[in-house]
Amino acid sequence: MNNTLLALAFGALLPCLALSQPAEAKDWSKIRIASEGAYAPWNGMDPSGKLIGFEIDLAQSLCKRMQADCEIVAQDWDGMIPALQQGKYDAIMAAMSITDERKAVMDFAGPYGTEPSAFSVLADSPLGQVVFASKRVNLSAPDATGEAALAELVKALKGKSIGVQTSTIQANFVDKYLPDVSVRTYDKLDSASIDLLAGRVDAILGDRSVIEALGASQGGKMVQFGPDFVRGVLGDGFGIGLRKADADLKAKFNDALAAATADGTVSKLSLQHFGYDVSVK
Amino acid sequence: MNWTLMWDSLPRLLAALPLTLTLVFAALACGGVIAFVTALLRLSDYRPLVWTIKTYVFAFRGTPLLVQIFLLYYGLGQFDAVRTSVLWPFLREPLWCAILALSLNTGAYTCEILRGALQSVPAGQVEAARACGMSRTLAFRRIVLPIAFRQMLPTYGNEIILMVKASSLASTITMMELTGVARKIIAQSFAVFEIFILAGVIYLALNFVASQAIRLGEKRLQPCG
Amino acid sequence: MLDLLSFGPNGWGAQLLSGTLMTLLVAVSAFGFGVLIGSFAAAAKLGDRLLLRGLAETYTTVVRGIPELLVIYLLFFGGSGMVMALARVFGYDGYLELNAFTIGVVAVGLISGAYSTEVIRAAVRAVPKGQLEAARACGMPKMLILRRILVPLTLRHALPGLGNVWQLTLKDTALISVTALAEIMRIAHLAAGASRQPFVFYTTAALLYLLLTSASTILFEQAERYANRGTGRR
Numbered sequence: 001m002n003n004t005l006l007a008l009a010f011g012a013l014l015p016c017l018a019l020s021q022p023a024e025a026k027d028w029s030k031i032r033i034a035s036e037g038a039y040a041p042w043n044g045m046d047p048s049g050k051l052i053g054f055e056i057d058l059a060q061s062l063c064k065r066m067q068a069d070c071e072i073v074a075q076d077w078d079g080m081i082p083a084l085q086q087g088k089y090d091a092i093m094a095a096m097s098i099t100d101e102r103k104a105v106m107d108f109a110g111p112y113g114t115e116p117s118a119f120s121v122l123a124d125s126p127l128g129q130v131v132f133a134s135k136r137v138n139l140s141a142p143d144a145t146g147e148a149a150l151a152e153l154v155k156a157l158k159g160k161s162i163g164v165q166t167s168t169i170q171a172n173f174v175d176k177y178l179p180d181v182s183v184r185t186y187d188k189l190d191s192a193s194i195d196l197l198a199g200r201v202d203a204i205l206g207d208r209s210v211i212e213a214l215g216a217s218q219g220g221k222m223v224q225f226g227p228d229f230v231r232g233v234l235g236d237g238f239g240i241g242l243r244k245a246d247a248d249l250k251a252k253f254n255d256a257l258a259a260a261t262a263d264g265t266v267s268k269l270s271l272q273h274f275g276y277d278v279s280v281k
Numbered sequence: 282m283n284w285t286l287m288w289d290s291l292p293r294l295l296a297a298l299p300l301t302l303t304l305v306f307a308a309l310a311c312g313g314v315i316a317f318v319t320a321l322l323r324l325s326d327y328r329p330l331v332w333t334i335k336t337y338v339f340a341f342r343g344t345p346l347l348v349q350i351f352l353l354y355y356g357l358g359q360f361d362a363v364r365t366s367v368l369w370p371f372l373r374e375p376l377w378c379a380i381l382a383l384s385l386n387t388g389a390y391t392c393e394i395l396r397g398a399l400q401s402v403p404a405g406q407v408e409a410a411r412a413c414g415m416s417r418t419l420a421f422r423r424i425v426l427p428i429a430f431r432q433m434l435p436t437y438g439n440e441i442i443l444m445v446k447a448s449s450l451a452s453t454i455t456m457m458e459l460t461g462v463a464r465k466i467i468a469q470s471f472a473v474f475e476i477f478i479l480a481g482v483i484y485l486a487l488n489f490v491a492s493q494a495i496r497l498g499e500k501r502l503q504p505c506g
Numbered sequence: 507m508l509d510l511l512s513f514g515p516n517g518w519g520a521q522l523l524s525g526t527l528m529t530l531l532v533a534v535s536a537f538g539f540g541v542l543i544g545s546f547a548a549a550a551k552l553g554d555r556l557l558l559r560g561l562a563e564t565y566t567t568v569v570r571g572i573p574e575l576l577v578i579y580l581l582f583f584g585g586s587g588m589v590m591a592l593a594r595v596f597g598y599d600g601y602l603e604l605n606a607f608t609i610g611v612v613a614v615g616l617i618s619g620a621y622s623t624e625v626i627r628a629a630v631r632a633v634p635k636g637q638l639e640a641a642r643a644c645g646m647p648k649m650l651i652l653r654r655i656l657v658p659l660t661l662r663h664a665l666p667g668l669g670n671v672w673q674l675t676l677k678d679t680a681l682i683s684v685t686a687l688a689e690i691m692r693i694a695h696l697a698a699g700a701s702r703q704p705f706v707f708y709t710t711a712a713l714l715y716l717l718l719t720s721a722s723t724i725l726f727e728q729a730e731r732y733a734n735r736g737t738g739r740r
Binding site for chain 3: 038044045047048049073076078079083088188191193217218
Binding site: 078079082085105163166167171186195198199 | 355374455471473
């Protein structure tokens with residue numbers, strides 16, 4: 001009896017004894033890429049647990065060009081950058097914007113895509129009725145209508161609660177431009193949208209296509225509020241996140257991306273997933 | 282180790298302490314009330330009630346707190362019936378959802394602790410009280426409850442520490458308590474170790490204070506100390 | 507609603523099932539690992555080496571005093587670094603990587619071990635001294651006493667406590683979903699987000715955990731009955 005129990009205990013331990021395996025030498029024949037899987041249409045997950053979306057297809061196309069064997073892993077957004085630095089994977093393709101803060105700790109290849117940020121509110125809420133004169137605000141050089149739109153936004157959202165995903169450019173945007181709102185940060189934008197539908201937050205802010213996709217899945221219950229926002233704190237498009245030390249990998253990714261842009265692959269994938277072109281020209 | 286960052290982050294982390302403490306105290310208070318009522322009902326003779334309490338305790342002790350929090354927060358908010366009910370002003374707020382989940386959780390564990398303690402009170406003590414002419418309620422209030430309380434204090438002390446730790450899960454439903462703030466600082470500074478170690482030290486300090494308080498209480502309640 | 511949980515192409519049934527198996531696998535491995543650590547730490551606490559006793563005391567105090575989530579995060583982000591630092595001490599200079607499963611098992615195992623330590627220590631102390639003296643008087647060597655007398659008797663006293671630790675361990679595995687290991691909670695969270703049906707998936711997750719905890723309660727009861735056979739107790 002006791003021997004059996006002991007044997008069982010040790011049997012259970014065996015997986016732990018296979019504690020660690022040495023990783024590949026870095027000739028980049030094998031690359032591990034992290035994505036989130038909760039940010040459709042950029043990256044999503046189907047019910048079988050398979051990653052799908054624009055970035056997944058693009059990653060596979062890039063890997064083919066680099067003649068690398070790629071493994072794409074799903075990883076929570078929160079902690080994605082520290083885990084890259086710890087070497088859990090070699091690259092991030094998860095709609096991650098290139099910003100100065102991030103460039104201080106990591107490097108980016110690309111950008112491979114760009115997209116404005118936008119608010120979403122419930123269609124039947126008071127905010128859903130507000131109409132803005134401006135359709136697009138460039139935050140790095142706002143013109144007069146842009147400034148007016150921002151002022152209007154601050155006024156309309158005063159005292160409201162806004163849901164954003166944690167450690168995103170949108171969280172930075174709210175911190176910088178909307179001091180009078182209460183911010184709720186979520187691990188996923190999906191969770192924030194659940195709370196918008198439940199009426200716990202008055203608006204959510206995210207990348208426009210994701211906001212649109214969330215709205216479409218809810219049959220028109222959510223609508224865009226206010227103009228599109230680009231540049232400034234919102235960064236310079238989505239890049240492939242890399243460790244600073246891996247300059248060789250950055251060069252490889254940039255070459256593959258240039259080739260994929262040149263032969264129209266990026267635009268083609270973009271049309272397929274978004275219905276319009278997100279690629280950077 | 283980036284000591285400057287740790288030192289600079291300390292005020293921000295400490296600013297989150299009031300919320301952590303609010304969660305813990307509110308959960309312990311509500312959980313205590315829940316436990317008291319459920320433990321008494323559990324020891325009653327009314328079958329359906331006993332079974333209801335048993336199911337409650339079984340469900341909350343048998344599932345992870347994280348599931349309970351998500352179910353109460355995201356799960357309930359999904360229904361129009363809940364959103365139009367009088368409870369919605371409470372359930373709408375993550376703070377109340379967190380307190381509710383923590384209270385129901387600690388209530389289920391404390392119910393069992395209290396029940397065990399009540400049952401461990403020697404029958405002779407109750408009989409002696411009754412023989413002295415005390416009514417059942419008086420005997421319960423003056424004799425059974427104090428003895429049971431003394432009996433359960435060490436186990437309940439563990440439950441308090443578990444609650445301090447469990448309050449960290451409120452960060453998963455947008456609460457900016459200690460762990461929530463720690464994660465926010467990490468999102469900005471990318472310094473995982475420094476901040477988590479700092480947060481860990483604060484939790485350790487909290488639990489040290491809690492365990493010392495319990496020990497003091499145990500000493501005070503010692504019969505012939 | 508039911509097709510969300512089905513095993514078809516649009517249902518999360520298959521994922522939830524494999525998630526349940528993963529939860530069970532992690533929990534069993536972590537519990538085993540925890541009992542192993544717990545045995546050593548309990549031995550250290552009961553022994554007279556001051557340094558070892560201090561180490562064991564620090565381990566149980568720290569791990570039981572900080573939130574499980576922090577322990578898991580620290581190992582998730584720092585696990586590889588620690589292993590590499592350790593490997594360097596032994597002269598291995600390469601790059602080592604811990605997978606999500608190993609990290610989950612080690613993290614939950616460390617937490618589980620801290621609680622097992624206390625259970626095992628109390629159980630060892632509950633073994634009557636006379637039993638060990640009798641064994642020694644019969645001329646048994648040390649290892650034989652350990653194997654034939656101490657471990658079986660300790661196990662009997664420890665079983666109820668270890669049963670509690672097992673339940674704790676099983677529930678703690680829900681927290682390793684942050685390491686992206688596909689166990690019940692992670693699947694439920696993903697499915698709830700993707701389908702916007704949180705109630706369905708978190709209720710399913712709760713029921714799966716209830717199934718696991720109640721099944722293991724029955725198993726532990728049987729084990730206790732077996733371990734207590736011939737002791738005059740029921």
